[in-house]
Amino acid sequence: MSYDPSNIFAKILRGEIPAHKVFEDDTALVMMDIFPQSRGHTLVIPKVASRNLLDADPATLSAVIPLVQKIAKAVMAATKADGIRIVQFNEAPAGQTVFHLHIHVIPVYEGVSMGAHGGGQADNAELATLAKAIAAQL
Template structure:
C-alpha cells in the first residue's frame, strides 16, 4: 500500500486550502456535502487524523469518528426525509477509492429512486448549501 499523500483534496479541505460545503466540524472530523452526490443529501465524514484509508487508520481515530458517522446518518435521514441510509467506505483504487484520505460516505436512499454512480455528476452550489444548512440543523 502506498504512503499517505498530504496533497489529496480532503487534506487540502481540512487545512482550509480548498472550499467545501461544510455541515459540521469538531476536533475529530469534518462533515461536508459530496459535490458528486449519489443521492440528495450525500455526505462525507472525513476524519482529521491523516490516514490513507481504513487499512492504515489509527484505531483510536476510528473509535472517535464513528459516533459522528452515526449522528450524520441520523441527521441526513431526518433532514432529507429519505427512506434509508447507505454507508460506504472504499479502500484502495481496485475497491473504488478515488481520494486517498479516509472518509465515509453517508448516502440517503429514497425508495424507488436508484443511486447515481459514484463520482458521477456534480451538484449545484445553491442546492448543496441549502442541504448543508438543513442537515446541520439536525446535528
C-alpha cells in the first residue's frame, strides 16, 4: 500500500485543518489527540510522508524518537500521570486508522481505565488547556 497525501494528518501538517498544537519544529508536529484514550493523550507526527513505521526512513525514526521521549516527560509533568504508554500502530488489522506515521504518547493514571482507541471526542477547551500545559513543560 502507498502513502495517501489526503490523509487527515497530512492536511493538518499543511495547515488545512486546525489542531491543538503542543510543539512544532522541522522534524515533527506534536498535537493533542482529539479522540484521547486518557487525559493528555498526545500525538507525535513526523513531517516526512510515510504510511507508518514499515515504510519510514530510518533517519526520520532516529530524529523523532528523542522528541517522543521529551514529549513523554512533558506529558507526565503536566498531567501528573502515574505512567506513560507509547503506542504506534501499523496497518488497519493492527489498529492504525490514520495512514501517516504517528506515535501516541498516552498518560496512564492509577485506577483509571483507558478509553478505546479512536473513542469519544474530547472537549476542545480542555484540549487547548492541556496543550498549553504540556508545552509549558518543554
